[in-house]
Amino acid sequence: MRAQPIHQISRKGLTVWRLYGVIQTLALLVVAGLASYGTYYFEWPSFIYWIAAAIVVLGILLLVLIFPKIRWERWRYEVREHEIEVQHGLFVVKRTLIPMVRVQHVDTTQGPILKKYDLGNISISTAATVHTIPALVMDEADRLRARISELARVAEDDV
Amino acid sequence: MSKEINRLHPVSAIITSLKALKSMILPIAIIIISNGFNFSLNFHSEHFWQTILLFGVWGGAALLALIGGIIKWRTFVYWFEDGELRVKYGLFVKKKRYIPFERIQSLNYNEGIFHRIFGLVKVQVETAGNKGGKPEVELTAIRKAAADAIELEMRRAKNEDAQQQLEQESTQVIKEETVSTPMIYHMAIKDLLVLATTSGGIGVVLSGLAAVISQFSDIIPYEAVFHELTDFVKVGVFLIALTVMFILIAAWVVSVVITLINYYDYTVRIEEEKLIITKGLLEKKRITLPLNRIQAIRIVENPLRQLTGFATVVVESAGGNGENGNDKKITLFPLIKRQACLQTLEQLFPEMNWHPAFVRSPKRARPFFYRVDFIWLVPVIGACSYFLYPYGLLSLLLIPLTILLGVWQHKTAGYQIDGKQLAMQYRVFSRTTLIMEKKRIQSIESTQSYFQKRKNVMSIKATVMSGMSGTTGTVPSLEQQDAETIFSWYEH
Numbered sequence: 001m002r003a004q005p006i007h008q009i010s011r012k013g014l015t016v017w018r019l020y021g022v023i024q025t026l027a028l029l030v031v032a033g034l035a036s037y038g039t040y041y042f043e044w045p046s047f048i049y050w051i052a053a054a055i056v057v058l059g060i061l062l063l064v065l066i067f068p069k070i071r072w073e074r075w076r077y078e079v080r081e082h083e084i085e086v087q088h089g090l091f092v093v094k095r096t097l098i099p100m101v102r103v104q105h106v107d108t109t110q111g112p113i114l115k116k117y118d119l120g121n122i123s124i125s126t127a128a129t130v131h132t133i134p135a136l137v138m139d140e141a142d143r144l145r146a147r148i149s150e151l152a153r154v155a156e157d158d159v
Numbered sequence: 160m161s162k163e164i165n166r167l168h169p170v171s172a173i174i175t176s177l178k179a180l181k182s183m184i185l186p187i188a189i190i191i192i193s194n195g196f197n198f199s200l201n202f203h204s205e206h207f208w209q210t211i212l213l214f215g216v217w218g219g220a221a222l223l224a225l226i227g228g229i230i231k232w233r234t235f236v237y238w239f240e241d242g243e244l245r246v247k248y249g250l251f252v253k254k255k256r257y258i259p260f261e262r263i264q265s266l267n268y269n270e271g272i273f274h275r276i277f278g279l280v281k282v283q284v285e286t287a288g289n290k291g292g293k294p295e296v297e298l299t300a301i302r303k304a305a306a307d308a309i310e311l312e313m314r315r316a317k318n319e320d321a322q323q324q325l326e327q328e329s330t331q332v333i334k335e336e337t338v339s340t341p342m343i344y345h346m347a348i349k350d351l352l353v354l355a356t357t358s359g360g361i362g363v364v365l366s367g368l369a370a371v372i373s374q375f376s377d378i379i380p381y382e383a384v385f386h387e388l389t390d391f392v393k394v395g396v397f398l399i400a401l402t403v404m405f406i407l408i409a410a411w412v413v414s415v416v417i418t419l420i421n422y423y424d425y426t427v428r429i430e431e432e433k434l435i436i437t438k439g440l441l442e443k444k445r446i447t448l449p450l451n452r453i454q455a456i457r458i459v460e461n462p463l464r465q466l467t468g469f470a471t472v473v474v475e476s477a478g479g480n481g482e483n484g485n486d487k488k489i490t491l492f493p494l495i496k497r498q499a500c501l502q503t504l505e506q507l508f509p510e511m512n513w514h515p516a517f518v519r520s521p522k523r524a525r526p527f528f529y530r531v532d533f534i535w536l537v538p539v540i541g542a543c544s545y546f547l548y549p550y551g552l553l554s555l556l557l558i559p560l561t562i563l564l565g566v567w568q569h570k571t572a573g574y575q576i577d578g579k580q581l582a583m584q585y586r587v588f589s590r591t592t593l594i595m596e597k598k599r600i601q602s603i604e605s606t607q608s609y610f611q612k613r614k615n616v617m618s619i620k621a622t623v624m625s626g627m628s629g630t631t632g633t634v635p636s637l638e639q640q641d642a643e644t645i646f647s648w649y650e651h
Contacts, residue, residue: 002643083650093612096604097649127477128601128622128629 002095005078005085012117013075013135017068019113025059032056077133079148082155084124086131100155102126106145110138124148164236170277171235171300176228177273180221187217237298242316244284244309246296258295260316262286265433265447267294268306272441280306343503344427344492351425354494355418357463422493429507434474434491448489452476454623455595455630456504457488460497465590470497472504475625488625511594515582517573524616524636528572529565536561564588572634574619574641576648581621583632593632599623603649605642617642 032052039048067090076087084098103124110120120141123132136144190213235248244263246256269281280303283294298306346354423440434448457473464470472492492500501513536557543551571586581600583593604620611617616636622629 001639002646089606092606092608094604094606095646096602097646098602099649102601126601126624128624131602 005076005087005095007077009072009075009077009133009135010119010137010140012119012137014068014072016113016117016119016135017072018064021059021063021065021068024063025056028059029056075134079144079151081151084131084148086133096131098124098126098129098131100148100151103148103152103155106148106152108138108141108145164238165301165305167232167235167298168277168279168300168302169232170273170279172225172228172232174228174271174273174281174300175231176221176224179224179227183217183220183224187213231299235299237296239309239312239316242319244296244313256296258284258286260313263313264449264452266306266310266313267447268443268445270439270443274300275441275443278303282306282309342426342428343507344425344495346422346425346493350494351419351422353467353469354422355415357461425493427491436489436491446489448474448476450507454599454625455593455632456491456508457632458497458500458592458594459589460591461589464494468497469494470500471495472500475623475630477624477626488630511580511596512575512577512582513594515575515577515584515592515594517575517582517584518637518641520569520572520634520636521616521638523614524611524638525566525569527611527614527616527636528569529562532561532565569636572636574634574637574645576645581645581648583619583621583634585632585634591632593621595621595623595632597649600649601629603646605646607639611636615639619645 032055035048035052038044039046039052071088071090074087074089074093078085082100084100084103085095086098087093087095104127105125107123107125108120109123114120114135118138119135120138121132121134122136122141122144123130125131133144230250231248234250235246237244237246239245242261243257243259246258248254263284263286265285267283267285269283270279271281274280277300279300281300282298284296284298286295420440420442422438425438426436428435428437429450432450434450436444436446436448438444453474453476455475457475459471459473460469461471470492471490471494474489474491476489492503495503504511505513540554540557543554545551568586571584571590573584575582579597581595581597583591585591601622601624604622605617606620607617615638617639618633618635619637619642620631620633622631
């Protein structure tokens with residue numbers, strides 16, 4: 001049995017994901033609200049109220065409470081001398097191994113919400129694939145980017 | 160070094176403008192058809208202005224296309240200088256592009272019908288860093304002799320380079336033998352016929368037919384048709400079946416003819432570490448593929464061909480142009496006997512193992528291959544049985560079929576590690592064998608669902624570069640131990 005990669009992403013990442021969940025739920029709320037209004041106005045069957053309410057409650061439960069938690073607990077990464085290993089997933093656990101020699105460049109990105117929490121995403125690009133480690137503390141992300149590009153330069157390419 | 164300025168052949172002006180016109184045909188056809196052919200040049204007709212407008216716009220566009228073609232031909236020049244191919248074009252904005260010969264990966268030739276009449280050829284110059292599948296430089300039409308001159312110049316530049324290196328090292332002597340290029344594969348007419356008749360081109364033709372019909376939908380008087388259709392049903396289902404059969408057969412014949420024309424005289428040669436593929440009856444194509452750009456080799460056997468022992472070999476190549484421009488999967492052997500293909504591949508890539516012994520998926524993993532399908536099967540069958548009551552029950556047959564397919568997929572799933580090489584085998588319908596070297600694999604991913612975890616099985620995905628993006632091979636539900644073996648093999 002392979003050991004999991006050692007590092008977890010920042011605890012603040014969980015908060016940000018919950019925030020995303022809240023935004024998504026708000027979008028659901030708007031839809032549900034419109035449906036309810038339509039039901040009231042056009043006298044559609046009343047079970048539509050219940051469906052709308054159920055969708056919002058499910059949204060809060062899954063998108064805000066449960067999914068971010070599972071995802072956060074699952075997320076692991078590890079940058080070793082010769083390779084980067086990443087683990088993530090919700091229902092399906094995905095583990096990816098990227099050798100340093102294959103890394104072409106590393107980016108960090110930061111949106112407004114992430115900036116508020118001083119977090120950043122880091123994307124590792126190979127010739128064929130892009131792998132993102134989300135919601136790292138910005139300092140950590142910058143350090144990691146520097147480290148990966150350092151290691152990737154050292155690693156000898158034989159393509 | 161010659162600094163002679165070369166131009167394109169005048170015919171290129173026509174070819175360029177025709178190409179521009181071709182992309183305008185469909186919209187115009189739609190407009191004409193949707194107008195219901197109500198055109199009139201009679202000033203008093205209500206359609207007069209409409210007609211003038213349409214033909215005016217169309218004529219203007221055609222004129223522009225022609226002028227554009229002529230400008231391109233007049234302004235486009237290329238020459239050789241300092242071991243580079245230099246191209247200059249543009250009327251107001253002059254563009255220059257210099258490509259060092261040693262950077263050129265391949266020269267692809269393409270002869271359309273127009274080219275063949277005048278003995279011309281379209282040359283696409285490709286380097287490793289093609290953007291978005293477009294060739295770096297495209298010479299629309301030049302004389303064959305001129306194309307040969309480019310190739311000669313390129314070879315000379317590369318040789319000079321090699322000689323300089325030789326002088327520096329001054330140890331080895333490389334004998335430059337101009338060996339007649341050995342042919343490694345030529346498709347016999349018999350194979351071509353088999354290819355044409357068993358190819359999936361029929362689907363393409365059918366969808367094309369559907370598209371055409373949908374274009375006509377505006378002018379088909381549906382009510383009348385449906386009225387007649389009820390009569391039709393009364394006459395008998397037999398007639399409908401016959402019509403459908405007839406359409407299918409016609410579509411199939413068309414696809415056979417298209418395949419025959421496209422793949423006629425399909426030949427693969429090897430020359431200086433490059434594969435050269437030539438094909439085509441009306442439109443001749445020549446594709447060059449440097450061996451060192453090959454990332455992985457894929458042997459595909461669809462069920463029909465697997466039964467008859469035939470296979471298709473596809474090459475995943477980094478950069479370079481595929482058959483459709485942005486598609487980087489190059490078909491190496493469209494149809495070949497499996498045994499012959501393995502022998503040929505062995506000659507081409509002697510360092511790889513072409514007879515892998517696969518480690519298969521464990522028996523307890525079998526349900527994973529069909530269980531997921533029940534998620535969509537159950538509602539579909541339920542709906543069919545309920546709404547189409549007696550005959551809908553036939554949809555129950557889907558269950559054994561799905562399970563059988565799953566079992567078949569399970570039997571096919573396997574991997575093998577041999578030194579520096581990973582071989583994967585799997586099937587959706589067609590059996591795919593993907594063979595790649597470790598140094599070509601960009602990343603490896605394992606996936607495991609909650610249920611797979613309980614049974615200790617794991618799926619493995621390996622991605623290699625293919626053109627601009629990647630291509631991924633997936634072996635589902637291997638023994639977890641095996642999946643981890645692949646991981647640690649890849650690590651070191």
